[in-house]
Amino acid sequence: MFTRFEKQIPKIVLAPSFSAVLIFVYAFMAWTVYIAFTKSTIMPMYKLNGVLQFGRLSRSPRWETAIENLFIFGILFIAISTVLGLLLAILLDQRIRSEGALRSIFLYPMALSFIVTGTAWKWILNPGTGIEAFVRSWGFSSFKFDWLVNPDFAIYTIVIAGVWQSAGFVMALFLAGLRSVNQEIIYAAMVDGISTRRIYTKIILPSMAPVFMSAVIVLSHLAIKSFDLVVALTGGGPGYQTDLPATFMYAMAFSRGDLGQAAASATVMLMTVVAIIVPYLYSELRSKNG
Amino acid sequence: MVDNKGLVGSVRFVEYLVPRVQRLGIYLALVVFAAYYLMPLFVMLTTSLKSLDEIRTGSFISLPRDIDFSSWKIAWSEACTGVKCNGLKPYMLNSFLIAIPAVAISTMVGALNGYTLSHWKFKGANLIFGMMLFGCFVPFQVILLPMAIVLGKLGVAGSISGLVLVHVVYGLGFTTLFFRNYFVTVSNEITRAAKIDGAGFFRIFYSIFLPLSAPIFVVTIIWQFTQIWNDFLFGVSFSQAGTQPVTVALNNIVNSTTGVKQYNVDMAAAILAALPTLLVYILAGKYFIRGLTAGAVKG
Amino acid sequence: MTDKILSIVGLNKKFGNVDVLLDINIELESGGFLVLVGPSGCGKSTLLNCLAGFEAINSGSIEIGGKDVENVSPKDRDIAMVFQSYALYPTMTVEKNITFGMEARGVKKEARDANLARASQILQIEPLLKRKPGQLSGGQRQRVAMGRALVRDPKLFLFDEPLSNLDAKLRVDMRTEIKKLHNRLNASIVYVTHDQIEALTLATKIVVMKDGLIQQIGTPDEIYNRPGNIFVADFMGSPPMNLIPVKAIPREKHTEIVIETRGEHKPIILKDLRLELLKSLNGKTEIILGLRPEHITNLENVTGQHKAVSECVVDVIEPVGSDIFVITELGGKNVTARLRSNAYVELGKSMKVVFDLNNASYFYPKTGIRYDF
Numbered sequence: 015m016f017t018r019f020e021k022q023i024p025k026i027v028l029a030p031s032f033s034a035v036l037i038f039v040y041a042f043m044a045w046t047v048y049i050a051f052t053k054s055t056i057m058p059m060y061k062l063n064g065v066l067q068f069g070r071l072s073r074s075p076r077w078e079t080a081i082e083n084l085f086i087f088g089i090l091f092i093a094i095s096t097v098l099g100l101l102l103a104i105l106l107d108q109r110i111r112s113e114g115a116l117r118s119i120f121l122y123p124m125a126l127s128f129i130v131t132g133t134a135w136k137w138i139l140n141p142g143t144g145i146e147a148f149v150r151s152w153g154f155s156s157f158k159f160d161w162l163v164n165p166d167f168a169i170y171t172i173v174i175a176g177v178w179q180s181a182g183f184v185m186a187l188f189l190a191g192l193r194s195v196n197q198e199i200i201y202a203a204m205v206d207g208i209s210t211r212r213i214y215t216k217i218i219l220p221s222m223a224p225v226f227m228s229a230v231i232v233l234s235h236l237a238i239k240s241f242d243l244v245v246a247l248t249g250g251g252p253g254y255q256t257d258l259p260a261t262f263m264y265a266m267a268f269s270r271g272d273l274g275q276a277a278a279s280a281t282v283m284l285m286t287v288v289a290i291i292v293p294y295l296y297s298e299l300r301s302k303n304g
Numbered sequence: 305m306v307d308n309k310g311l312v313g314s315v316r317f318v319e320y321l322v323p324r325v326q327r328l329g330i331y332l333a334l335v336v337f338a339a340y341y342l343m344p345l346f347v348m349l350t351t352s353l354k355s356l357d358e359i360r361t362g363s364f365i366s367l368p369r370d371i372d373f374s375s376w377k378i379a380w381s382e383a384c385t386g387v388k389c390n391g392l393k394p395y396m397l398n399s400f401l402i403a404i405p406a407v408a409i410s411t412m413v414g415a416l417n418g419y420t421l422s423h424w425k426f427k428g429a430n431l432i433f434g435m436m437l438f439g440c441f442v443p444f445q446v447i448l449l450p451m452a453i454v455l456g457k458l459g460v461a462g463s464i465s466g467l468v469l470v471h472v473v474y475g476l477g478f479t480t481l482f483f484r485n486y487f488v489t490v491s492n493e494i495t496r497a498a499k500i501d502g503a504g505f506f507r508i509f510y511s512i513f514l515p516l517s518a519p520i521f522v523v524t525i526i527w528q529f530t531q532i533w534n535d536f537l538f539g540v541s542f543s544q545a546g547t548q549p550v551t552v553a554l555n556n557i558v559n560s561t562t563g564v565k566q567y568n569v570d571m572a573a574a575i576l577a578a579l580p581t582l583l584v585y586i587l588a589g590k591y592f593i594r595g596l597t598a599g600a601v602k603g
Numbered sequence: 604m605t606d607k608i609l610s611i612v613g614l615n616k617k618f619g620n621v622d623v624l625l626d627i628n629i630e631l632e633s634g635g636f637l638v639l640v641g642p643s644g645c646g647k648s649t650l651l652n653c654l655a656g657f658e659a660i661n662s663g664s665i666e667i668g669g670k671d672v673e674n675v676s677p678k679d680r681d682i683a684m685v686f687q688s689y690a691l692y693p694t695m696t697v698e699k700n701i702t703f704g705m706e707a708r709g710v711k712k713e714a715r716d717a718n719l720a721r722a723s724q725i726l727q728i729e730p731l732l733k734r735k736p737g738q739l740s741g742g743q744r745q746r747v748a749m750g751r752a753l754v755r756d757p758k759l760f761l762f763d764e765p766l767s768n769l770d771a772k773l774r775v776d777m778r779t780e781i782k783k784l785h786n787r788l789n790a791s792i793v794y795v796t797h798d799q800i801e802a803l804t805l806a807t808k809i810v811v812m813k814d815g816l817i818q819q820i821g822t823p824d825e826i827y828n829r830p831g832n833i834f835v836a837d838f839m840g841s842p843p844m845n846l847i848p849v850k851a852i853p854r855e856k857h858t859e860i861v862i863e864t865r866g867e868h869k870p871i872i873l874k875d876l877r878l879e880l881l882k883s884l885n886g887k888t889e890i891i892l893g894l895r896p897e898h899i900t901n902l903e904n905v906t907g908q909h910k911a912v913s914e915c916v917v918d919v920i921e922p923v924g925s926d927i928f929v930i931t932e933l934g935g936k937n938v939t940a941r942l943r944s945n946a947y948v949e950l951g952k953s954m955k956v957v958f959d960l961n962n963a964s965y966f967y968p969k970t971g972i973r974y975d976f
Binding site: 030041046129130151235245259273276292295 | 327330331333334337338340341342343344345347348351359360363364365413416417420421424426429432434435436437438439441442443444445446447448449450451453473474476477480504505530533534535536537540541551554555558559567570571574575577578581582584585586589592593
């Protein structure tokens with residue numbers, strides 16, 4: 015017999031995870047967003063206070079820097095990682111002899127913590143002991159590469175380290191995508207006498223569109239969440255010049271004791287992610303489940 | 305079963321298209337990029353084996369004159385991570401104490417969830433899955449504050465168990481996704497045959513699905529272990545002096561403002577902290593890659 | 604009453620707002636072989652799933668072995684099912700595949716082994732017992748799937764297009780196996796297929812379906828020789844029944860059937876001597892004549908009284924070994940005639956054929972329904 019219980023088992027099995035998600039993701043999100051509309055400082059206060067936190071946020075020079083950095087870093091990081099990843103994938107796709115080894119080399123950074131990556135690059139980009147010193151030791155005494163400590167350029171060091179960590183992942187995506195292109199279409203094009211370059215630009219790359227999407231989505235997500243890398247590489251400095259929304263939020267929450275600002279900045283981060291991810295997820299789920 | 309298109313390619317037509325000279329150029333470009341990628345690892349290694357004097361006077365790229373392992377010893381048991389100076393060892397242990405239970409729990413639960421969502425559809429199953437999936441993408445900044453409060457209320461603030469809880473909860477989305485996408489490739493007719501045969505929910509999972517899920521278990525475990533071991537945000541937000549994971553300890557060592565900067569110790573510590581996940585990558589990299597692309601290349 | 608192994612009454616099913624099964628009424632007696640046949644999307648698989656209990660129904664009732672199975676889970680309906688993809692448990696040996704269900708049901712080891720031995724022997728899969736599904740050929744997997752069903756000793760076997768995944772030759776062999784099994788065990792079977800040849804060869808009772816509706820229920824002979832409407836006439840039998848628009852002119856003691864030919868050729872005039880037809884006509888003149896290709900044939904082949912001989916122009920010749928199919932144009936349609944292979948035919952020329960109106964069916968042109976007399 016179909017006991018009532020038997021029919022409910024699937025739901026019962028999912029219930030713990032689903033409740034956990036409901037509470038620890040959605041309820042928490044709601045709480046944070048709520049707090050963003052209050053006057054909370056060290057302790058949370060629950061009386062609603064309109065959008066004053068967001069007003070404060072927009073007037074804060076530190077937040078302004080953080081947002082600016084997010085754009086600079088985000089766009090450069092995504093663009094360069096994508097291009098580099100695609101380039102590496104195309105290069106590796108050429109039936110190279112040591113493909114496996116090379117692939118491992120390009121990908122291993124993803125197995126590392128951002129803290130480790132930050133530590134390594136901090137050392138390399140250190141003007142006194144790293145690349146600058148090295149090039150100078152070759153006689154180019156006026157060579158300057160002090161980006162790491164330069165307020166205007168420090169943000170670009172984060173791009174360098176970030177790209178190093180993540181381009182391999184994009185490469186893996188594109189490689190898988192390149193290899194799933196239908197061979198017969200390529201052969202047909204070859205028979206038709208179409209040039210290599212056009213085969214790439216007119217046939218292969220366009221069919222990579224979904225992979226591009228996936229890569230950009232994941233990279234944007236990484237960019238918005240970037241916290242570990244900044245902490246390890248520059249500590250947000252010099253000063254606040256390499257602050258990103260994530261480090262701003264952390265500082266507000268745990269050092270400054272300004273929960274209202276922390277919540278407001280977290281909310282802005284959330285909205286940004288939602289604006290990117292939700293349409294993507296919606297279209298993915300729809301096409302897969304009908 | 306699972307489509308095994310992998311990354312090791314089949315026939316590559318481009319061989320015909322690219323003449324010899326260009327081929328040399330390709331190899332050259334790849335070598336340059338490989339250098340860019342290996343350089344930091346190389347630098348970390350060599351720096352960790354140099355004495356401070358040599359570091360100051362030599363270039364960062366040069367090989368060590370005399371191989372000196374003392375910085376490794378310091379990094380392991382004497383480096384200062386704030387108030388304590390016990391090196392990285394206790395924190396490596398913490399990371400294991402956090403990672404192993406968290407990986408085990410989130411993987412098992414994910415397996416059951418994935419199985420349920422792919423073969424026992426009910427009204428709203430898709431919605432539940434979607435909501436869990438979205439949970440993977442949420443920037444954790446929005447849960448930091450309330451989580452800190454709740455952990456305090458549960459009495460596990462700053463404890464290892466608290467961190468295990470955090471990692472399990474936020475790992476569920478991914479593990480469920482991996483298993484669900486894998487089990488979806490198993491035909492529904494098999495479950496139906498088993499139902500007619502009289503098998504119930506758990507027997508079908510145990511006798512039919514578990515035996516065929518070894519590959520996805522490996523992928524999930526490697527992915528989860530790497531994510532949890534490398535985490536910093538949760539570690540730095542929810543731990544205290546004795547319970548910090550190795551990433552937090554590493555950061556403390558490297559960014560400590562007291563004393564002379566011991567770059568060689570920093571580098572040794574970084575390598576030590578990276579060793580477990582690096583080892584996993586070297587030994588089982590194939591599965592790691594599969595895990596990376598499984599989630600994203602859905603289209 | 605108790606001889607009915609299956610009784611479906613007034614079954615309706617919707618997917619959302621779409622009707623997928625409408626007013627299904629079917630009965631099957633014990634030991635019968637029921638085939639549900641129809642084009643893709645006609646609802647046959649859905650109906651099978653409703654019988655198995657994998658789909659709920661909106662209204663109506665299903666009784667298996669005299670028991671109402673509403674709200675009864677598949678495992679308690681006393682059924683066994685063979686799936687299109689065989690659905691063997693991939694990580695278990697053939698032996699385990701077959702005994703899995705018995706174990707789940709708590710059958711004792713001796714009984715399990717005995718059932719396994721019996722089924723393996725009947726299906727000749729004894730040498731395969733230790734292998735895994737991945738090591739078996741398509742036909743072998745099929746038999747293992749049937750073995751799994753056999754050991755359940757159910758009241759009703761359900762087959763869901765079990766031969767679709769096999770190549771043509773294997774399909775014919777397995778078809779024979781299934782027929783033999785049916786005879787040997789006197790099993791009651793509900794079988795779904797889109798292949799009308801399978802339906803005609805295997806069934807004791809055929810249900811032709813289209814768009815969720817039953818078009819006709821009958822024995823293979825009834826379905827083949829007395830199709831209930833144009834759809835059934837066209838769908839069943841290969842090549843399909845010729846459906847020729849003709850004029851029916853009532854005369855005193857017979858009906859005159861006038862068939863237009865192409866161009867300036869004279870129309871063919873045939874006489875159908877059946878009085879029942881004359882009576883049913885009721886003043887209608889437009890009518891559809893249905894004749895199977897084998898009923899338009901050489902002079903020598905036809906016996907009986909209702910012969911009508913005429914001449915047709917040969918458009919296409921298709922030799923198929925034992926016969927020759929000749930296509931000609933009648934009533935504006937391509938009509939296929941089936942001649943013995945020794946017939947003399949020449950492309951473009953006329954040939955003499957006999958219309959065996961003994962076996963003719965007539966249909967209303969607008970509704971497609973058969974003139975039933």
